[in-house]
Amino acid sequence: MAKRISVVVSQSPSKNPAKRKLEEDIVAGLLFENGIDVTIVPNLYDIKPESTGMLALQQIAGNVVVVSWLFERAAHWILDRNTITGHVGEVLLKNEEEEDDAEAEHAGDEDEKDRVIDSRSLKNRKIYCLDLKISNRAEDFIEEVKRIHQENAVQIVGLGDIINGGTSMPTPANDPNFSPEEGGIDQPSIVNRVEESGGRRWYPVIDYSRCTNCMECIDFCLFGVYGVDAVDTILVEQPDNCRKGCPACSRVCPENAIMFPQHKTPAIAGSSDGVASMKIDLSQLFGAPAEGKSAEEIAALERDEQLVAAGRDAVGMTVGIPRRQDDKSKQTKDDLDDLVDQLNDLDI
Numbered sequence: 001m002a003k004r005i006s007v008v009v010s011q012s013p014s015k016n017p018a019k020r021k022l023e024e025d026i027v028a029g030l031l032f033e034n035g036i037d038v039t040i041v042p043n044l045y046d047i048k049p050e051s052t053g054m055l056a057l058q059q060i061a062g063n064v065v066v067v068s069w070l071f072e073r074a075a076h077w078i079l080d081r082n083t084i085t086g087h088v089g090e091v092l093l094k095n096e097e098e099e100d101d102a103e104a105e106h107a108g109d110e111d112e113k114d115r116v117i118d119s120r121s122l123k124n125r126k127i128y129c130l131d132l133k134i135s136n137r138a139e140d141f142i143e144e145v146k147r148i149h150q151e152n153a154v155q156i157v158g159l160g161d162i163i164n165g166g167t168s169m170p171t172p173a174n175d176p177n178f179s180p181e182e183g184g185i186d187q188p189s190i191v192n193r194v195e196e197s198g199g200r201r202w203y204p205v206i207d208y209s210r211c212t213n214c215m216e217c218i219d220f221c222l223f224g225v226y227g228v229d230a231v232d233t234i235l236v237e238q239p240d241n242c243r244k245g246c247p248a249c250s251r252v253c254p255e256n257a258i259m260f261p262q263h264k265t266p267a268i269a270g271s272s273d274g275v276a277s278m279k280i281d282l283s284q285l286f287g288a289p290a291e292g293k294s295a296e297e298i299a300a301l302e303r304d305e306q307l308v309a310a311g312r313d314a315v316g317m318t319v320g321i322p323r324r325q326d327d328k329s330k331q332t333k334d335d336l337d338d339l340v341d342q343l344n345d346l347d348i
């Protein structure tokens with residue numbers, strides 16, 4: 001009946017002392033919490049698929065809380081792509097602005113497009129991702145882990161009770177031994193530390209809750225990074241073929257489903273901040289940054305830079321772009337219409 005929860009602490013790749021201290025303070029705080037197991041791993045994004053670190057993560061059963069320096073969405077889909085699947089667990093410790101933006105961004109999503117996630121089966125568990133960039137106070141993360149642990153312990157003890165033919169969920173009223181603090185769990189923490197030095201990596205991560213399997217990315221990338229699985233679903237087949245520092249294909253994905261979790265631009269690194277940029281800076285609308293170039297033109301320039309660096313010929317806008325361009329011009333028009341409607345509604 002005892003329900004333990006696992007917490008994975010993914011370390012910063014930078015070895016920044018302040019970041020290390022926050023990580024260690026969180027681990028130290030959780031050591032005294034019964035029923036919580038902690039696994040400390042190097043930066044999740046850098047862990048190689050066949051490595052000890054990934055095997056350790058794959059062996060974790062049940063619900064898991066991941067504490068990392070990555071945006072929640074990036075952490076979730078890095079795990080998913082390494083067969084560590086589950087449903088997104090709701091966390092309360094999050095960037096409020098980003099939360100509002102995510103809601104706004106999905107508010108018009110009733111377009112009923114087929115997303116890759118709709119055709120996949122996930123393990124029956126929850127994965128909660130906490131972003132260490134949100135607070136510099138270890139207590140904030142410890143409290144949120146405890147809240148999640150308690151929520152899970154109570155829910156699952158209740159379910160087990162029903163399966164076993166019991167009559168009710170234990171509560172302080174009907175079970176004198178029940179402690180809401182511990183959720184009926186009295187085993188001390190186990191801490192597992194995985195040391196690995198595989199070096200930094202750079203590759204795209206696909207968010208399947210957004211991806212529509214349109215194949216724009218595989219058409220665009222000329223470095224053989226993308227492929228398809230047995231049922232023709234897009235995947236990152238050769239991640240280490242990706243050109244370090246290049247985020248080009250993330251700019252051509254119509255669904256903003258491609259993340260580069262270590263990129264300095266939050267929207268490319270996995271933040272849900274796409275709509276915020278519209279609100280804050282109208283000059284950045286529709287991915288048309290400073291020099292007046294479209295997102296596709298910038299992506300083509302970035303790709304050419306990498307082609308030339310690899311000793312190949314630049315291709316400009318001649319490969320992997322036309323279909324996207326057509327859709328984009330239509331979408332841009334639709335977006336503009338929506339924006340005008342919103343401004344009219346605001347009466348300004």
Ligand code: SF4
Pocket residue numbers: 206210211212213214215216217218234252253254255256257258
């Ligand atoms: S371009 Fe984006 S939406 Fe299309 S297949 Fe690639 S990741 Fe999915």
Ligand code: SF4
Pocket residue numbers: 204220221222223224225226241242243246247248249250303306
């Ligand atoms: S960033 Fe460039 S090299 Fe890497 S997957 Fe995208 S298009 Fe290919």
